[in-house]
Amino acid sequence: MGNLSLRADLYRAIDLVMTSADVLPRTFHGVPGAAELLGGHGGGSTAERYVLNVTRSLYANASGRFPLEAAGVRNALAALGQGLAELPVGSCHSYLRRLVLATLVRVQLRIQVPGMPPRDAELAAQLRFSPDTDVLIFRIYRILYAKYRQGAAAKGAIEFLHISKSGGTSMCTVADANGCTAESTTNFGNCMVRRFDDRPRWVSATAHNETAPLDGWRWYYRYLVRRGERTCEYRDEFMHRKHFTFYSNEFAVHGGLDDRSYWANGTSTGTAAGADPSAAAAAAAGAAAGSAPGPTYASAHVCSQFLNVILLRHPLSRLVSHIKWIMKVYRTEYGKRHEDFFRGRDAAWWRRFAPAAVDNYNMRLLLGEGVYYAPIGSLGAAHLAAARLVLLAYDVVLLLEAPDVDELWLKQALGWRVGLRSASARVAGAHRSTAEMMPPDLDTLVKANENDVLLYNFAAAVHQIDGVMFAAMAAAGIRPYHAYEALDPKDQWVGRRVKCGFVTRRQQFLVAMNEDPKSYERSYNGSFPRVLSPDERVRGAAAEVAAALAAAGANVQPDGSVAAAGGGGSSDDDDAEDEGKAGSGGGSGTGRRRQRRRSAARRRLIEGAEGDVEQAEGRAHERAAVESAAAGERGVSGGGGGAVGRGGAAGGGGPG
Template identity: 30%
Template sequence: MLSKGHCRFASTGLLSAIALLLGCLFQPGDAFPSSVVPKYIDNAAWFGQNPLGREVLSTRSADGQPTTIFFEQAFTSTFNTKDPDQVSRTLLQYGEVIRWIEHTPQLNATQLAFLPEFGSAAVLEIVQTAIKLERDNNTNSESLMVALADLSSKLRAASTKSPWRGFAATRRVLLGMILKKRVNFGGRFPSDVEASVDSLLLQLFQLHKASAAARGAVQFFHVSKSGGTNLCHTAGANGCTSQGFDTRTNCLIRDFFDQPRWVSYNAHKYLQYRMSSRQGLPWFVNFHSFRPPYSCEQRRAYLLRDGFNFYANEYTNPPASDTTATVTIAAGSSTSSSAVNGTTADSLFVAAAAAAPSSCMCEQDFVNLLMLRHPHDRLRSQIGWLEKLYKEYYLDVDTQPAFYNRTSGFWERLMPAGVNNYYIRSLLGSRFFEYPVLEVSPQHATLAKLAALQHDILLVLEDKGRSELALRFGLGWSTAGLRDDAVRSSSELGDDVALPLDYPSLLARNAPDVELYSFAREMQALDTLLWNFVAAMDERLGGALVGVAADAKDTDTAGGEMVEAHCGYVSMGSPESVAGLVERLRGVEVPPKLAVAASATPIAAPAGLAGGGRNGSGARLGGSGILQLGDFGQHRIKIGGRGPSVVSINRRNGRRLLRLKTQQGWVRHRKPEHAAARRR
């Protein structure tokens, strides 16, 4: 924490200056005081109102036809002609979204927690209009142009009411509708229709960009072994600010306790017994570790105070509030209760609401980013990575035989969530995550799809080209390359990964995760349609549409103004939007910092990077010297449900040895009464 006498404003843009100022005015744990009036610095940010794109679209030739049309170019860039089923797969998943909307006359609070965008009557009116247009197979150009203009007007009105909203779910509904219409036309749109489509797509991008600038920070939902470390490095290369971009910190905020929860304590003790080894508790034995219930607003206030605009959450979505209320869909929506698999859709989601945890999406506070990997590849990588961690931690033991000839039941006890539909459990929240005895049902999978639909940016590890396009034009990152050498793996294990004997049955139990992955991949395809459109138009405008520099340290022209690119769009907020953000967060209690040294390594640092073995724990805490035994209680809540001082009591050679954790590693310590008895 900087003292008031040592505050310095670095030239890192508007948000960093505000954060430094706020950090000098109040201590961690305080609320935003109403008397604090920060000094705002104009960074000449382009806020989505640049008329250049409109001028390009309105240009006509001598015969009155549009001179520049971009949608068809985006369509051919998105869908590979060598795979004729691409469009069909995308429309199939899009149809699932449409059917859910039609068959759900009421959204309860649990559904709204995962899809808060649909809590707006204005948004639902747009969605219902788009569905009606999608269901109409009429190919009359005039009526379609009128309908598109009506949607544009409704979208403009909705954005006026909620200027921070990015309309992620609405955007995908509209893009799916346009794709379906293009199929109905049997080929390319007529030029006038395509000009109307281009105008709507430009509006969607402008709203997305303005929303990212207004929210001012990215929340990356990092699902373990899905390429998150790679993405964290890319964020650092693009000038984002976080608590750390190294592999130890991995973009986590240590005070949020969002480190991944992997191994259960009881299963670990059994495995340790089978390895005939007695060591301190590894950092990755943390499945039931406590996490403070910090809300979305508290997390945003923390980042604002510290000048961060990017962070990763590698656990579950933050907690939500009440899940008992219901919200009625706007008038004109379908009230059909047709059967889905023998049960009405409404009853399915009532049951899902009862079983789902209290978790939510941070729609208003962050640009939400989700990266997925095929669940089968992620599962194999997860198993291999854990075997690697054990091997590095227990240097004096050959750990590999302990994993041979095991069934999937062994792995489900060892990593209850990590090998059992990890995506869905992570998205649905900590209460569902920590009770893996509950089988993942189709209702749970649907709720997870709603959460994926609400994410502003969807990335798929296997689709590197589309993912880099999303980073470049969806986030405005100028250095969008995902580096292959930044992916952490278990390839250096030196042994073959010991998979369960019944591995195929374990894969079968992860079918709901595969279903979610397939859905997210096709939603990413719809996004790619927009990003390719933006890429084509931005090239025509010489980079003025996106308006970020080619390098994070350089500047570029956007609307006639020079702007610095620090983490893309989230650094381009206007002074008015940032002032509104600070005003909204006044009175929010900011999460306190840990009561340990600021230079401490993160709680969830990999054991292998901390030296491993007997005296190397990746869970080292800050502070100096040995923690006093009397501090056990007061540190219990702060480090996640397990005290940092007393770790294990082992009996060796007839003497009781107390193992204590220090900043330097593990030390043995005799109890005072035993030492006195020996002296007597």
């Protein structure tokens, strides 16, 4: 750490980590109680509170605010090791682990960096050359790593936040190679679970229609389409029932809804969607006291039931790649016409066309759906501070640019044997016209993403802090698990032995601690509230989107409904089988299975690989548009009666 600038950046990041325990409860006061966003930050068990207090005392000694006390440092290190050994099994303790690691980094920098006053330099030398110091610090690393692996094993599955154009598709491919089970690992499925509705929302159909007429519903016209809210409990039960160990979320973290009455009333657009009673009570109490509603991100959270993993790419590289990727998608859909559609479009146009994608995309994803749809340019310092806290909730923070992401992180943090270098990622390519079609004032978009850059810099510091523990384990020759080194990453069947790494090894990591693996099996015997239908997920601001889609023309029936191409098919999301009692499965009976096979075949004919959800949502938009036009809310000149499917209307226009 001879570079003073880098050292100062790391010090600032460490200070931010150390203050997280104090600001978490105030920032995320709307989090559902069951989400346990604050779990492991030091406010839980007696052991957690003890570790937090010892860590703070040690940090005060090492931060330079007080004279260095060699004996006090050694005593605190010994006490810290004892306290960590008593932490409960079943959590990765993401917050508390980083508080401890940040403090240890500060201690080591304090005793290693020259230029201290003579008295402090003498005491630092005593600590630096004392074998006890290294032994005590390594013991802490060893205990933290053991607790981390046990927590990962108790969780049983991974939720991966897939930030678009940040290596997420490669991560899905590598998860498959490492034996993780997912609903689909194809380029279309991309390790997402369809019924979770975590697909990306990039393009505004309204902005598209202002540039060129729409030609039906496309999978990327999802901006302003609300997610069918799935609680963490619902996701956990579904993943366990289906024996899935990995899924990707390419939208936003959970909660953070912009409809504040959702938490207060347990409803959103008039439909129950899994509101938490404790959050509703808190919201009601605040309303009764006359307090102003807090920010929407106050309810944003990750699911503590999963091992939460995030992979970040430098925001400016991601921004350029995302713009190019959208162009490539349009080129695939529309051919040469896409060139006229994108040529000469400036930054202001892109802000209307793909608002979130070009304006601090990482921050928006980390703060939930409400912030994702927040106006362009509205994210400030408070949002940045909150996003940093959510980032600390992730058990594993990966950087796409990190040179050791394979050998250190996927190995020591996930227990995987096959690395990212083996994956063939989807890239935007270097089509000859892409450079010509980039916005001429791209620098304007770059400058607007400064907060995302600051967030990335903090993530890099967290990555460094975590890496101290993982690197210490690797240097000591501690294997992720028994027989790990015998696994050959080039063996095409290696995934059968890796089995997704830590999350499937309850027997190994929990039994070794005299823990009963069955005690960590979570069961849900209640009823899950009904999930929003595609019609109900059309947000209030999407009336213009619906009208724009109707401009392409729709096959309107006498009753006002919109018929689908190919003779129809169910217009509902595939959620009906999961309404009601948890664990009920997906129905039974030969007739129902035969009907599902026919429905699946019909969907493949109509929509290809995207499934029936996009079709249902498209019809939802168009029905809303028909009703809106009938009421005179907006005049729409309808096109032909094109049939709607994944490929759009039969006689639609598209770009150009």
